[in-house]
Amino acid sequence: MNTPIVLLTGFEPFGGEAVNPSAQVAQALHGQVLQAGGMLARVEAVVLPCVFGTALQALEAALREHRPHLVLSLGQAAGRCELTPERVAINVDDARIADNAGAQPVDQPVVPGGPAAYFSTLPIKAMVSMLRSAGVPASVSQTAGTFVCNHVFYGLMHALQHRPGVRGGFMHVPLLPEQVARTHGQPSLALPLQIEGVRLALQAALTHAQDLRVAGGTLN
Amino acid sequence: MNTPIVLLTGFEPFGGEAVNPSAQVAQALHGQVLQAGGMLARVEAVVLPCVFGTALQALEAALREHRPHLVLSLGQAAGRCELTPERVAINVDDARIADNAGAQPVDQPVVPGGPAAYFSTLPIKAMVSMLRSAGVPASVSQTAGTFVCNHVFYGLMHALQHRPGVRGGFMHVPLLPEQVARTHGQPSLALPLQIEGVRLALQAALTHAQDLRVAGGTLN
Amino acid sequence: MNTPIVLLTGFEPFGGEAVNPSAQVAQALHGQVLQAGGMLARVEAVVLPCVFGTALQALEAALREHRPHLVLSLGQAAGRCELTPERVAINVDDARIADNAGAQPVDQPVVPGGPAAYFSTLPIKAMVSMLRSAGVPASVSQTAGTFVCNHVFYGLMHALQHRPGVRGGFMHVPLLPEQVARTHGQPSLALPLQIEGVRLALQAALTHAQDLRVAGGTLN
Amino acid sequence: MNTPIVLLTGFEPFGGEAVNPSAQVAQALHGQVLQAGGMLARVEAVVLPCVFGTALQALEAALREHRPHLVLSLGQAAGRCELTPERVAINVDDARIADNAGAQPVDQPVVPGGPAAYFSTLPIKAMVSMLRSAGVPASVSQTAGTFVCNHVFYGLMHALQHRPGVRGGFMHVPLLPEQVARTHGQPSLALPLQIEGVRLALQAALTHAQDLRVAGGTLN
Numbered sequence: 001m002n003t004p005i006v007l008l009t010g011f012e013p014f015g016g017e018a019v020n021p022s023a024q025v026a027q028a029l030h031g032q033v034l035q036a037g038g039m040l041a042r043v044e045a046v047v048l049p050c051v052f053g054t055a056l057q058a059l060e061a062a063l064r065e066h067r068p069h070l071v072l073s074l075g076q077a078a079g080r081c082e083l084t085p086e087r088v089a090i091n092v093d094d095a096r097i098a099d100n101a102g103a104q105p106v107d108q109p110v111v112p113g114g115p116a117a118y119f120s121t122l123p124i125k126a127m128v129s130m131l132r133s134a135g136v137p138a139s140v141s142q143t144a145g146t147f148v149c150n151h152v153f154y155g156l157m158h159a160l161q162h163r164p165g166v167r168g169g170f171m172h173v174p175l176l177p178e179q180v181a182r183t184h185g186q187p188s189l190a191l192p193l194q195i196e197g198v199r200l201a202l203q204a205a206l207t208h209a210q211d212l213r214v215a216g217g218t219l220n
Numbered sequence: 221m222n223t224p225i226v227l228l229t230g231f232e233p234f235g236g237e238a239v240n241p242s243a244q245v246a247q248a249l250h251g252q253v254l255q256a257g258g259m260l261a262r263v264e265a266v267v268l269p270c271v272f273g274t275a276l277q278a279l280e281a282a283l284r285e286h287r288p289h290l291v292l293s294l295g296q297a298a299g300r301c302e303l304t305p306e307r308v309a310i311n312v313d314d315a316r317i318a319d320n321a322g323a324q325p326v327d328q329p330v331v332p333g334g335p336a337a338y339f340s341t342l343p344i345k346a347m348v349s350m351l352r353s354a355g356v357p358a359s360v361s362q363t364a365g366t367f368v369c370n371h372v373f374y375g376l377m378h379a380l381q382h383r384p385g386v387r388g389g390f391m392h393v394p395l396l397p398e399q400v401a402r403t404h405g406q407p408s409l410a411l412p413l414q415i416e417g418v419r420l421a422l423q424a425a426l427t428h429a430q431d432l433r434v435a436g437g438t439l440n
Numbered sequence: 441m442n443t444p445i446v447l448l449t450g451f452e453p454f455g456g457e458a459v460n461p462s463a464q465v466a467q468a469l470h471g472q473v474l475q476a477g478g479m480l481a482r483v484e485a486v487v488l489p490c491v492f493g494t495a496l497q498a499l500e501a502a503l504r505e506h507r508p509h510l511v512l513s514l515g516q517a518a519g520r521c522e523l524t525p526e527r528v529a530i531n532v533d534d535a536r537i538a539d540n541a542g543a544q545p546v547d548q549p550v551v552p553g554g555p556a557a558y559f560s561t562l563p564i565k566a567m568v569s570m571l572r573s574a575g576v577p578a579s580v581s582q583t584a585g586t587f588v589c590n591h592v593f594y595g596l597m598h599a600l601q602h603r604p605g606v607r608g609g610f611m612h613v614p615l616l617p618e619q620v621a622r623t624h625g626q627p628s629l630a631l632p633l634q635i636e637g638v639r640l641a642l643q644a645a646l647t648h649a650q651d652l653r654v655a656g657g658t659l660n
Numbered sequence: 661m662n663t664p665i666v667l668l669t670g671f672e673p674f675g676g677e678a679v680n681p682s683a684q685v686a687q688a689l690h691g692q693v694l695q696a697g698g699m700l701a702r703v704e705a706v707v708l709p710c711v712f713g714t715a716l717q718a719l720e721a722a723l724r725e726h727r728p729h730l731v732l733s734l735g736q737a738a739g740r741c742e743l744t745p746e747r748v749a750i751n752v753d754d755a756r757i758a759d760n761a762g763a764q765p766v767d768q769p770v771v772p773g774g775p776a777a778y779f780s781t782l783p784i785k786a787m788v789s790m791l792r793s794a795g796v797p798a799s800v801s802q803t804a805g806t807f808v809c810n811h812v813f814y815g816l817m818h819a820l821q822h823r824p825g826v827r828g829g830f831m832h833v834p835l836l837p838e839q840v841a842r843t844h845g846q847p848s849l850a851l852p853l854q855i856e857g858v859r860l861a862l863q864a865a866l867t868h869a870q871d872l873r874v875a876g877g878t879l880n
Binding site for chain 2: 521522571572574575576577578579617618620621622624625626627628629630632633
């Protein structure tokens with residue numbers, strides 16, 4: 001029998017940056033075997049283009065190729081201090097800047113006719129709890145924005161509707177120290193901690209079929 | 221013929237505050253007649269309890285009583301600098317603090333079996349555009365949180381599914397200066413500007429059947 | 441006998457802005473007679489150029505002309521939520537952007553050979569206390585920056601060394617709502633509240649020869 | 661001939677924290693020999709109590725014992741994202757919380773009769789420049805607050821007045837990831853990066869007798 005696959009995606013750099021921590025984290029964990037609850041799972045990493053539409057085609061190709069047991073997509077979040085599992089993907093593209101192919105959709109659906117939103121099927125509270133216990137800053141996020149990150153998150157959850165039993169979700173990661181050393185005054189998180197945090201989050205996801213019942217919301 | 225009604229809701233104070241700007245704004249506009257695109261509309265204001273469930277019962281009673289043409293619900297948003305029309309309501313209650321009846325639901329649906337989310341049917345970009353043109357700070361918000369504000373927003377949009385032609389949405393308003401004068405270091409917006417801003421937002425909503433196609437998203 | 445004079449200075453717009461709230465507040469209070477502790481005082485407002493050196497020449501001319509009893513200089517502070525009486529002026533010009541005459545000094549003394557710093561001689565804690573009591577957001581600030589605001593504050597305190605009995609200080613005021621309506625996502629404070637706050641701060645300064653002994657510091 | 665000594669101080673934990681990154685960084689660099697511009701220097705680390713007065717006695721004992729060539733004091737700064745060399749120490753203690761001995765002075769001088777402020781004699785621009793070049797987030801800070809950090813910084817600069825040729829200054833360091841994993845939503849910087857950053861800052865200080873002429877100020 002084959003080892004179950006965890007598909008872990010990151011993004012290529014965008015917005016004038018030379019690097020993207022989400023790609024670096026995914027590549028660092030590529031090929032690692034996770035032990036979780038007596039189960040083994042192997043990480044397959046894929047780096048997606050930061051391009052509306054094309055990113056989803058690449059994601060769907062990876063889903064077909066690797067037939068994963070579980071999927072976590074990562075994206076870079078400037079301004080955030082913590083690893084932030086996302087709660088919900090919404091069916092809208094509304095781009096504040098152009099993507100890497102120059103497109104800047106405004107209020108277009110990710111999937112025409114699709115539902116307004118999909119919730120993550122990963123145990124986001126358990127992931128946050130495990131990260132915090134290990135000393136890695138983490139919080140639940142209530143919005144993945146409206147750019148290519150949310151686009152991929154929504155497209156992923158839409159694709160998983162036809163793959164019963166495959167769970168998936170999205171997590172934003174902070175900028176790297178080397179990125180904010182150029183732009184000043186923004187929070188960052190060092191790469192080794194990001195890698196360790198994503199590894200722990202995957203383990204939490206693999207071992208928790210049900211999420212914890214702990215508060216993770218915001219007042220507004 | 222009767223004047224069309226705009227239902228404008230606010231909330232009672234919560235979280236230890238003595239006042240809630242959303243209630244003050246709603247009450248200040250109560251009875252006002254708005255002229256918009258050759259049409260007249262009269263504002264009916266209702267103050268909702270900050271209680272899961274009970275708030276929606278009060279909202280539904282107001283919908284039945286006033287049979288509004290358009291509905292805007294308001295809520296207080298500590299930490300925000302601007303009037304922020306909300307894009308999307310999600311089907312989850314996840315309370316970081318207890319509501320005014322002591323309830324603190326975690327990851328409960330607002331409407332069991334309801335869709336994951338509803339988008340606002342108000343022209344949020346047009347509302348932001350009109351406010352900014354008038355010198356009132358405003359931005360689109362991608363999350364209404366997971367407390368009673370989002371609960372009412374979701375419940376409102378759910379209730380409007382059975383009222384074709386009635387548009388509705390939610391807008392968060394900042395704290396008042398007098399509130400932050402006690403707690404220090406938080407942004408605020410003076411009541412007269414909040415009232416003027418909500419009045420202008422209602423006019424924009426009444427005059428724009430279709431929203432503007434301008435970017436209003438976030439990267440994350 | 442002549443009415444004692446309160447000299448209140450603001451700045452012309454800078455940094456690409458069309459207005460400067462500090463000038464608007466000063467002009468709004470020009471000519472007002474303050475009653476404070478049985479004493480009357482009349483406000484003389486002067487708007488200073490946002491230019492290193494020239495601003496201080498204009499300030500010194502105003503000191504000679506009006507022979508004030510008390511001086512409060514105001515300046516605009518983007519990013520601040522509150523009226524912030526400044527604690528200390530430092531003897532350095534270090535300009536992140538060019539001033540209105542194109543000069544951008546780096547690590548130059550305001551007054552060569554002057555002391556490293558001067559403390560405000562206004563009762564900054566009493567001013568904050570009175571503002572908060574009146575519902576106006578206010579906090580003590582530990583730094584006036586290193587641009588023309590600090591330059592004028594330092595130059596003012598230096599000039600007052602030779603005018604025994606004349607007290608003086610500086611207060612930063614937030615951006616106006618109309619300013620942030622163009623730039624988005626920044627805190628603001630409405631002009632009427634700024635005017636009322638500065639008026640109250642002047643009254644507090646006139647009535648408190650000694651400052652209150654209440655904490656107003658920061659950990660870092 | 662003896663190797664020149666760099667005295668590097670940190671603080672014990674305070675404010676309810678179990679650790680203080682400033683102490684951990686200092687201890688990690690204790691005994692290291694820095695090579696800078698053909699010169700060798702050895703780091704002596706001392707951890708100071710977070711207590712007004714007592715901290716300065718411990719600092720002065722360390723100055724007498726180690727007779728350092730250069731002194732850098734470190735302190736923890738919640739809310740900051742970057743390593744921040746401080747520009748200026750002010751002659752005031754104004755404690756928002758009690759120190760570790762329960763004292764909470766308000767508007768007391770650090771040194772009665774001392775000057776209002778001392779500027780750092782370390783090349784703060786060169787330190788920031790070297791850190792940024794190495795990918796470590798850093799900025800000049802214009803205020804060290806009014807708690808025990810500023811107290812030690814002021815006391816250090818006062819003590820160095822009688823030690824010609826000995827340069828000194830202060831740098832704040834961010835919280836550690838493990839600290840913010842407990843408190844949520846605050847920026848942090850991983851310990852290895854803090855250690856590397858302080859090491860580089862010391863090298864920059866040893867190699868730059870004169871500071872760089874580059875802007876490092878703030879508008880307010």
